[in-house]
Amino acid sequence: MENTACLKPSKDVEFQDVYYTVKERKHYIKVTGTRQILRGVSGSFRNGQLSAIMGPSGAGKSSLLNALSGLRTSDVRGHIKIERKGSCYITQEDNHQTLLSVEELMALSCNLKIPYSKRKDELITEILENLHLNHRRDIYAEKLSGGERKRLSIALELVANPKIFFLDEPTSGLDEVTAAQCIRLLSKLAKEGRTIVCTIHQPSATIFNYFDNIFVLASGQCVYQGQPSAVIPFLRNVHIECPKYYSPSDYIIELCDADEGKLIPVLSELTDNGKYIYAPQQQLQQQQQLTQQIQLNGLGNNTAKQRSKDFQHSVRTFFVEEPKRSRLQHLLSAGGNFSSDGSLIGGVTAFYEHLKTFTKLLDTEQEDTSSLHQFCVLIRMMSVRIVRARIALLIQFLHHVLTGLCFGLIFLNLGNQGSRMFDHLKFCIGVIVIISYTQVMLPILSYPMEIKIVRKETFNRWYKLTPYYMALSFSRLPLQIILNMIMLTIIYWMSGLPPQLWRFGLFAGIGLMTSLIAEGMGLAIGMTFSITNGSAVGPLTIAPLMGLAIYGFDFAAQIPYAMNLLMKFSYIRVGVVALILSVFGFDRPELECTDMYCHFGDPRVLLKFLDIEHMSMWYLFSLLTVLMLFYRVLMYLSLRRRCGT
Numbered sequence: 001m002e003n004t005a006c007l008k009p010s011k012d013v014e015f016q017d018v019y020y021t022v023k024e025r026k027h028y029i030k031v032t033g034t035r036q037i038l039r040g041v042s043g044s045f046r047n048g049q050l051s052a053i054m055g056p057s058g059a060g061k062s063s064l065l066n067a068l069s070g071l072r073t074s075d076v077r078g079h080i081k082i083e084r085k086g087s088c089y090i091t092q093e094d095n096h097q098t099l100l101s102v103e104e105l106m107a108l109s110c111n112l113k114i115p116y117s118k119r120k121d122e123l124i125t126e127i128l129e130n131l132h133l134n135h136r137r138d139i140y141a142e143k144l145s146g147g148e149r150k151r152l153s154i155a156l157e158l159v160a161n162p163k164i165f166f167l168d169e170p171t172s173g174l175d176e177v178t179a180a181q182c183i184r185l186l187s188k189l190a191k192e193g194r195t196i197v198c199t200i201h202q203p204s205a206t207i208f209n210y211f212d213n214i215f216v217l218a219s220g221q222c223v224y225q226g227q228p229s230a231v232i233p234f235l236r237n238v239h240i241e242c243p244k245y246y247s248p249s250d251y252i253i254e255l256c257d258a259d260e261g262k263l264i265p266v267l268s269e270l271t272d273n274g275k276y277i278y279a280p281q282q283q284l285q286q287q288q289q290l291t292q293q294i295q296l297n298g299l300g301n302n303t304a305k306q307r308s309k310d311f312q313h314s315v316r317t318f319f320v321e322e323p324k325r326s327r328l329q330h331l332l333s334a335g336g337n338f339s340s341d342g343s344l345i346g347g348v349t350a351f352y353e354h355l356k357t358f359t360k361l362l363d364t365e366q367e368d369t370s371s372l373h374q375f376c377v378l379i380r381m382m383s384v385r386i387v388r389a390r391i392a393l394l395i396q397f398l399h400h401v402l403t404g405l406c407f408g409l410i411f412l413n414l415g416n417q418g419s420r421m422f423d424h425l426k427f428c429i430g431v432i433v434i435i436s437y438t439q440v441m442l443p444i445l446s447y448p449m450e451i452k453i454v455r456k457e458t459f460n461r462w463y464k465l466t467p468y469y470m471a472l473s474f475s476r477l478p479l480q481i482i483l484n485m486i487m488l489t490i491i492y493w494m495s496g497l498p499p500q501l502w503r504f505g506l507f508a509g510i511g512l513m514t515s516l517i518a519e520g521m522g523l524a525i526g527m528t529f530s531i532t533n534g535s536a537v538g539p540l541t542i543a544p545l546m547g548l549a550i551y552g553f554d555f556a557a558q559i560p561y562a563m564n565l566l567m568k569f570s571y572i573r574v575g576v577v578a579l580i581l582s583v584f585g586f587d588r589p590e591l592e593c594t595d596m597y598c599h600f601g602d603p604r605v606l607l608k609f610l611d612i613e614h615m616s617m618w619y620l621f622s623l624l625t626v627l628m629l630f631y632r633v634l635m636y637l638s639l640r641r642r643c644g645t
């Protein structure tokens, strides 16, 4: 894809001959061919206008929006001119950071995007008032209604005052009144000097008339581009008369939906796949100017097909005819009143009244915040969320205490008995396995939701991935240390291991290292897969590592070299060996022997039997550190891959 460099920052979005081709696969593996989702579409979305990409389901609306916004770059060809830095993308789902109120989310957005502004509170209040959300500022975002969530999504982006908004299906899931409110809000924002482009499946007649420009896609081709009021005259060009009392938007979409390959190519030809913009004949002067321009450039129907890379000349406007009713009249007849400046007031549009013009607060040029600043803001936010997730905290606390007690009871006072060698082994394996399993599964089940938010926020330049990654890693550390220490203390104390602080320190240190490695692995899986796939991939990945952890203890001296090498990759194995060494190594005195003869009464015999008597704890800690770094790097790469930077 070619993103044309803008010499002068432009707030328009222009594109020419955009193709999006995907590979078709059989059973997800074998490539059987390719499919063109977008077939060389062109068009332009102007600043100050609210534009809609419409079309039947599967027409390619979201694909076009993703290609234009830059969310999708692979498999996209063509020329797209957009100033990425000043744009933002609002997803259909409206996912926000959980356990934060509207005000806190706004503060987060402000702190990340405009750290040096002294008037953050003022700005937050102004935006919330304008978006009619001020009365909901203390409510958690997940408690908001669909319409309110959509407005919050817009409010969060407005903080940095982007000039280009892309919205994927902003009205989906909203009732008619709320959807109309949302579109009116977008229209107002557009009038304030923004370029707003959204996909919309099939707008109602009311909503349809709020758009300044519509771009109708069908089978990946543009079948109409221009003002909503010009659809009916445009269709007359091909002798199609929109029935009376039928919404033109419904009609053109239904025509395309029912088409069997005859009408779409004709309409696409008529618009030259988006190169012609249709508008009513409102101003004779404009028409004359255009005619002159066409004559000057010698652009007839044939020459218009010559693809020019110059966007200035690539998209042309046709004026079809005078609209029967102006948009203003239409709105008036719908029951609204207009103030002298043309904005709609009164009656059902009370909400609209609140939409004042944004002050200069929004217009300040913002600098990018430093990574350190982003890290500090993010870690504070993550810590607040961890503390507020009371039920999750309670469950995790109970889990660690109960697991500790269960283990303690199973191995009660066995830690010092020379006749229970196999129990000692099971104990060490059990401790490491339980830590690994818990820490792997938790992020696999919780992170896939989070990654969607991170993807949206990094795409909209709230923060960079590195500070986010660091904040994520460090914010979880205190809780992980506390919970693991509680569990390991209970286990160590109940199993009757020597009451030596340094030995307990080693024991707990190995447990914590294992926990950090497992968490890194869990996060890497959670960042890559959905919950469904991740919950299958997690156990599948951990199973071989567990297998390697219990392999060959009874013939340790005969384990083949290759197998020995492989076992070094299993952090569970390394953890188990380190734990055995911490419990039975370091000149531990003879264990108690209640039987006539205890072969493993002397801990050195056990270490020799397991072939680890010469193994150094430093070496094992180094191995664990390398494995921890490996999984943490993997986690970072998964994050980068998923968030597309």
Ligand SMILES: Nc1ncnc2c1ncn2[C@@H]1O[C@H](COP(=O)(O)OP(=O)(O)OP(=O)(O)O)[C@@H](O)[C@H]1O
Pocket: 022, 023, 037, 055, 056, 057, 058, 059, 060, 061, 062, 063, 064, 199, 201
């Ligand atoms: N990566 C992809 N691989 C295969 N097919 C794809 C891919 N992306 C999109 N498609 C297909 O392209 C077509 C257009 O998808 P897109 O999501 O852009 O449609 P849409 O017009 O937004 O539809 P809807 O209104 O139903 O959301 C669909 O048939 C979809 O299955």
